[in-house]
Amino acid sequence: MAPHELTDVQFALIVLLLPTGTRRGRPWNDHRRVVNGVFWKLNTGVPWLPDRYGSWKTLYDRFVLW
Structure with a gap:
């Protein structure tokens, strides 16, 4: 893992802020x-x-x- 990439803990903190797969079209x-x-x-x-x-x-x- 590169130093600028998110760790599992960091990603878990922001995953709820990201859009879900409920839009039409490509996932x-x-x-x-x-x-x-x-x-x-x-x-x-x-x-x-x-x-x-x-x-x-x-x-x-x-x-x-x-």
């Missing part, structure tokens, strides 16, 4: 992976994103929505 991607990807991007500031965090567009769209 949400894994919230933990997306949140960790946003944190990685904000902490490093590099213009690229590792594959383990998924698509850059998913991270961007979710960041803007939240």
